[in-house]
Amino acid sequence: MLEIKNLVVQIEDKRIxxxxxxxxxxxxxxxxxxxxxSGKSTLSYVIAGKEDYEVLDGEILLNGENVLEMxxxxxxxxxxxxxxxxxxxxxxxxxxxxxKATLNAQRKARGEDELTTPDFIKRVNAAATxxxxxxxxxxxxxxxxxxxxxxxxxxILQMALLQPSFCILDETDSGLDIDxxxxxxxxxxxxxxxxxxxxxxxxYQRLLNHxxxxxxxxxxxxxxxxxxxxxxxxxxxxxxxxxYRETEAA
Amino acid sequence: xxxVQETIDQVRLIDVDQYKYGFETEVEMEKSPRGLSEDVIxxxxxxxxxxxxxxxxxxxxxxxxLTMKEPAWARVSYDKIDYNDIYYYAAPKKNPAPKSLDExxxxxxxxxxxxxxxxxxxxxxxxxxxxxRVAVDAVFDSVSVATTFKEELAKAGVIFMPISEAxxxxxxxxxxxxxxxxxxxxxxxATLNSAVFTDGSFVYVPPGVRCPMELSTYFRINEKNxxxxxxxxxIADKGSYVSYLEGCTAPKRDENQLHAxxxxxxxxxDAEIKYSTVQNWYPGDAEGRGGIYNFVTxxxxxxxxxxxxxxxxxxxxxxxxxxxxxxILRGDNSxxxxxxxxxxxxxxxxxxxxKMIHLGKNTTSRIISxxxxxxxxxxxxxxxxxxxxxxxxxxxxxxxxxxxIGNQCxxxxxxxxxxxxxxxxxxxxxxTSKISEDQMFYCQQRGLSExxxxxxxxxxxVKDVLQQLPMEFAVEAQKLIxxxxxxxxx
Numbered sequence: 001m002l003e004i005k006n007l008v009v010q011i012e013d014k015r016i017x018x019x020x021x022x023x024x025x026x027x028x029x030x031x032x033x034x035x036x037x038s039g040k041s042t043l044s045y046v047i048a049g050k051e052d053y054e055v056l057d058g059e060i061l062l063n064g065e066n067v068l069e070m071x072x073x074x075x076x077x078x079x080x081x082x083x084x085x086x087x088x089x090x091x092x093x094x095x096x097x098x099x100k101a102t103l104n105a106q107r108k109a110r111g112e113d114e115l116t117t118p119d120f121i122k123r124v125n126a127a128a129t130x131x132x133x134x135x136x137x138x139x140x141x142x143x144x145x146x147x148x149x150x151x152x153x154x155x156i157l158q159m160a161l162l163q164p165s166f167c168i169l170d171e172t173d174s175g176l177d178i179d180x181x182x183x184x185x186x187x188x189x190x191x192x193x194x195x196x197x198x199x200x201x202x203x204y205q206r207l208l209n210h211x212x213x214x215x216x217x218x219x220x221x222x223x224x225x226x227x228x229x230x231x232x233x234x235x236x237x238x239x240x241x242x243x244y245r246e247t248e249a250a
Numbered sequence: 251x252x253x254v255q256e257t258i259d260q261v262r263l264i265d266v267d268q269y270k271y272g273f274e275t276e277v278e279m280e281k282s283p284r285g286l287s288e289d290v291i292x293x294x295x296x297x298x299x300x301x302x303x304x305x306x307x308x309x310x311x312x313x314x315x316l317t318m319k320e321p322a323w324a325r326v327s328y329d330k331i332d333y334n335d336i337y338y339y340a341a342p343k344k345n346p347a348p349k350s351l352d353e354x355x356x357x358x359x360x361x362x363x364x365x366x367x368x369x370x371x372x373x374x375x376x377x378x379x380x381x382x383r384v385a386v387d388a389v390f391d392s393v394s395v396a397t398t399f400k401e402e403l404a405k406a407g408v409i410f411m412p413i414s415e416a417x418x419x420x421x422x423x424x425x426x427x428x429x430x431x432x433x434x435x436x437x438x439x440a441t442l443n444s445a446v447f448t449d450g451s452f453v454y455v456p457p458g459v460r461c462p463m464e465l466s467t468y469f470r471i472n473e474k475n476x477x478x479x480x481x482x483x484x485i486a487d488k489g490s491y492v493s494y495l496e497g498c499t500a501p502k503r504d505e506n507q508l509h510a511x512x513x514x515x516x517x518x519x520d521a522e523i524k525y526s527t528v529q530n531w532y533p534g535d536a537e538g539r540g541g542i543y544n545f546v547t548x549x550x551x552x553x554x555x556x557x558x559x560x561x562x563x564x565x566x567x568x569x570x571x572x573x574x575x576x577x578i579l580r581g582d583n584s585x586x587x588x589x590x591x592x593x594x595x596x597x598x599x600x601x602x603x604x605k606m607i608h609l610g611k612n613t614t615s616r617i618i619s620x621x622x623x624x625x626x627x628x629x630x631x632x633x634x635x636x637x638x639x640x641x642x643x644x645x646x647x648x649x650x651x652x653x654x655i656g657n658q659c660x661x662x663x664x665x666x667x668x669x670x671x672x673x674x675x676x677x678x679x680x681x682t683s684k685i686s687e688d689q690m691f692y693c694q695q696r697g698l699s700e701x702x703x704x705x706x707x708x709x710x711x712v713k714d715v716l717q718q719l720p721m722e723f724a725v726e727a728q729k730l731i732x733x734x735x736x737x738x739x740x
Contacts, residue, residue, distance in 0.1 A: 048695050051687065072694035081695075088692040092710025098696075101706055106697035141710065158696065 001026045001197045002047075002166055007058035009039075009046055009222075016042045018222035019058070024166075027194040031208055032201045033233060034219035035241040040201045041085065043219075044170045047199075048082040049075050062166060077109035081164035083155040085171040090142040095154065098142045099124060103161055127160040131187045149180035156187040167191070168199045173207035185210030205237035220244045272502030272532055275361045275472050279391070282339035284475075288312065291445055294339050298414040298448075301421060311434045311444035318438045324601040325630045325662060326570050328506070328543065336508060338446045340391040340473040354396055361470065362388055362396075384464040384495070385410055387451045389480060391473050394449045399463065406462050408492075409454040413481050416452035423454055427485055431514035431551045431578070439510040439572075440547040447481035447512065455490040455521075464720060469498040469509075471531070471542065477508040484514070486521035488554065493524040495723060498531050498567070504540045506569060511546045519554030519581065524562070526719055527575075528727055531567035533734075536625075538597030541569025548575035552584035552613075560587040561604065562718045564727040566734040569598060574632065576605035579613035579641075586615040589718040591727070593734045594627035594659070603633035603664075608644035608674065617648040620712045623659035624735055630662040637674035644674040652682040653711050655704065655735065705732040 002024040009017040016039045024030045034040050046053050047060060049072035060067050067075050090098060104114045115123070128138060131153045143151050152172055159167055169188065173181055188198070188211050200211055208216075208230065216232040217224045218241075225244055226232070282293045291312055295305040320331075342355050385399035387410065394412030403410050409420065417424050434444045451467040471478045486492050498509075509531060515523050525548075534541025544567075550559035561575040577586025588604040606615035615635065623629035629652065637644040652661035663680050685707050693703035709716070709728060716724045 048691075050691050071699075072691060073697050073699050076695055076697040084692065084695075088686075088689045090689065090693070090707060090710055092713040093706055098706070101702070102693075102696035102698060105699070105702060109697065162696070 001028075001063060002199070003061040004047075005059050005061075007043075007046070007060065008056040009042060010054050010056060011042070011052055016053075016222055017046070020219075020223055022217065022224055024197045024199060026197055028215065029192065029198040029200060029211065029213045031213035031216045031230075031233060032199060032219050032224075033203065033216060033236055035244075036203075038219045039222040040219055041170055044082055044168045044199070044201055047075075047168060048072060048080055073105070074109070076162075076164075077106045079165035080168070081159050081162060081166065082168045083152075083159060083170060083172050085174060087143050087151040087155055089144045091144050093142055094139055095142045096124065096138045099138075099158065099161055102158070106162060123161060124157075127157050130190065131157050131160070132183050133157055148175035149177065152176060152180065152184050153187070156184055160187065160191060165195060166197050166199070168201065169211075170201050171203065172200075173202055173204065181207070181210060205233045208233045218244060271499035271530065275357055277355055277357050277472070278343040279340045279473050280343045281337045281473070281476070284337055285334035286312075286336070286338060286446065290338055294446060294448060297339065297341070298417070300414075300417055303421075303425070304417055307429075307434070308445050311441050312446075314435055315438070315441040315445055318441055320438050324572050324632070325628060325664075326572060326599040326601050328570055328599075331506075331508060331543070333442075335475070337473065337476040338479065339448055340476045341393040342390065358390055361390075361472070362468070384466050387412060387465075387467040389449050389451075389467060389469045389478075391448075391471060391476055391478060394451075403462070403465075407456040407459055408461050409452065410465055411452055413450045413452040413483060414448075416483075420452075420454070423485070424452070424483070427483055427514070427516055429514075431516060431549050432512050432547050437547060439545040440512050443479050443481060443510050443512045443547070446477075447479045450480035450482040450511070450513075451484075452482070453484040453492060453494065455486045455492045457488040457490060459487075459490045461490070461492040464493050464495060466495040466497065469496065471498075471507055471509065475505065475507070477510065480509075480511040482511070482513040484523060484525070485516045486518065486523045486557075488518045489520045491522045493526070493720065495526045495528070495720065497528045502532055502535075502540065506534075506541060506543055508543045508545065509568075511548075513546070513548040513575075515550035515559055517550065517552050517554060517557035517559050517584075520556045521554060522558040522560075523550065524560045525550070525575070526723060527561075527563040527565070528723060528730065529563065529565045529567050529571075530730060532569075533567050533596060533598050534569040536596050538569065541598075542567065544568035544571045544573060546573045548573065549578065550576065550586070551578045552581050552586060552610075555581040555583055555610070557581050557584045558587075559585075560589070560718070562589045562715070563591070563602075564715075564719070564730065565590070565592040565600065565602060566730050568600075571598075571600045571602050573602045574604055576607065577615065578607045578609065579615060579644075580609045581613075582610040583612045584610055585613065588615075588617045588619070589715045590619045591622070591712045591715045591731065592620070592629060592631075593622045593624075593731055594629045595625040595734055596627060597625070598627040600628070601630045601632055603631045605634040606636070606646055607634075608637040608641040608646070610641060612643040613641060614644070615646045617646070617650070618714055619648075619650045620715055621650075621652040621661055622655065622708060622711065622731075622735070623652065623661045624655035626658045628660045628662070630664060632664045632666075634666040634668070635676055635678075636666075636668040637671055637676070639670045642671055642673045644669075644671070644676075646674075646676045648676070648678045650678075650680040651711070652680075653708065654682065654684045655708075701732075701735075704735055708732075708735060
């Protein structure tokens with residue numbers, strides 16, 4: 001599904017990714033863990049197509065297509081979804097309006113018909129109920145005055161509606177209390193399927209108790225330095241990242 | 251003390267050539283001699299078949315104008331206008347005063363068709379049924395070429411006709427109110443207009459009548475080197491209500507053209523006037539060549555107690571806009587409202603706002619202004635709120651927000667607040683913000699193109715004001731804003 005080969009990225013002359021290689025298969029949930037500053041968020045932004053990053057080398061293939069040549073909205077239509085660590089506020093635009101505009105834009109880009117309003121509302125309501133999002137929240141301007149937990153639930157709601165094939169969760173657990181973490185994780189788990197892959201970026205093991213990964217990658221200094229099963233996360237939780245820092249020094 | 255907020259940044263090239271109404275109509279025109287003189291004024295007055303008093307009024311204005319200086323306080327700059335290089339009158343040669351649509355030059359009818367302005371009543375009546383009907387006065391350069399639904403409105407007692415016709419048919423009403431809100435001596439452009447105005451609309455709504463449909467005037471500048479000097483006068487008698495909308499477009503040309511209008515509104519006791527403008531004059535090209543100079547004086551007088559005047563404007567066109575639709579709150583408990591969206595792109599310059607002058611007791615006013623600057627444009631809000639000594643209990647709420655797109659445009663807010671009595675309560679809020687790259691990226695990540703994302707964010711920004719427009723125009727205005735901002739990102 002997603003194949004990253006020898007990715008080298010810099011921002012303002014600072015190297016962040018240093019020949020990163022990563023493969024995520026269809027139906028797989030891959031977790032990326034790593035200390036602050038290892039380049040985890042950069043990786044998610046580069047896959048989604050944020051402007052500020054300069055790709056010096058390497059490629060990112062999504063189902064064999066090079067996404068580096070696409071605009072962010074084309075990548076979205078091709079199935080890439082990024083759940084932001086800090087979702088943005090859009091004043092004056094009701095969440096419902098935003099959801100409809102984005103869903104229809106993606107459908108249009110894929111040559112599908114726009115959804116009828118009743119059909120759209122049905123889908124939103126179903127997803128909102130599962131994520132315990134009250135209806136009045138959907139009428140409020142997107143993310144404006146939302147609590148941290150509400151913002152993250154809104155991200156997962158969008159994911160559920162847009163039905164992307166490749167989902168990136170960028171520290172979705174940050175700022176969540178235990179209940180919110182459970183709701184968000186259940187939302188994500190409900191979307192797991194054989195056709196969909198996830199890249200879950202996190203600092204902590206905690207999230208991975210709820211969203212159990214198939215593979216765990218350790219990232220350090222812009223590279224994947226170790227890959228293992230879900231038990232690798234537990235190991236990291238116990239020992240920290242110290243081992244990997246030493247590797248670098250050596 | 252005026253608070254000045256400023257944001258000016260550097261250069262970014264954009265394309266503003268999105269103007270969709272820039273075509274020309276080939277019609278043979280009759281024009282006054284070029285330039286301005288007493289003879290030209292006599293020529294205009296004679297063409298309109300005016301009574302002697304009207305001609306005298308014009309000539310007095312002209313004499314006064316000769317002694318006046320062009321104002322220079324606005325934050326706009328342009329080359330000196332040569333007032334003797336302009337044609338002050340241009341009318342279709344074939345039948346300049348048609349009695350019915352059948353007599354109107356088909357070329358002109360096609361023009362309005364192309365602009366999407368319905369002039370044939372039957373067609374409007376035959377349209378999809380719940381559609382609200384709108385009576386239209388169509389002004390083409392210096393003359394009104396058609397006015398629809400006149401008879402039906404007359405049944406309700408509403409007078410809706412070109413002002414040149416009203417001067418002949420209702421001289422007493424015109425004499426009583428013309429220049430009573432914007433005096434002949436008011437300002438350079440208003441005085442010029444008083445001398446040379448050619449056409450515009452006249453509305454009178456009798457006591458207790460709720461005007462049965464929306465009224466609107468559609469202004470079209472077509473002829474080269476011609477100024478348009480429209481004059482509109484709306485009187486809402488006691489307890490009446492009227493909603494009026496004006497729209498404007500012009501062909502694309504390399505030279506600048508002057509549009510100096512005067513609009514006067516009078517609301518008597520318990521009357522209400524809603525005046526909406528969708529201004530889309532040609533804004534000039536990306537380098538700032540051509541475009542309309544829109545130097546306009548609009549003022550409403552809440553003359554009676556409990557009267558209400560609401561100005562709503564969506565300004566997307568013109569190379570330069572100099573315009574301050576205002577309310578004189580004379581009647582006790584009267585209310586003035588100003589809702590504005592001013593969009594500037596390319597090299598456009600906007601200096602616009604309002605004046606709320608509280609004279610009566612317990613008068614209230616509300617100002618919501620949304621300025622959006624893109625490209626290399628400059629967008630200034632300039633507003634005055636004042637309370638007279640006797641205006642006890644006066645209240646105002648002002649909210650001025652500016653949104654910047656890109657980093658080469660400027661947004662400025664210049665509020666003046668004067669209170670001469672201690673019971674007045676004035677509130678002022680202002681913000682300046684920018685569409686952030688992160689917001690754009692977020693929207694694009696969800697599948698919106700750059701332009702769709704900008705339009706969505708901007709529409710969120712102007713929502714409070716769009717809600718004030720009549721439904722069908724709000725949709726139009728929303729589209730217009732998106733079109734004006736095309737090419738402003740990337």
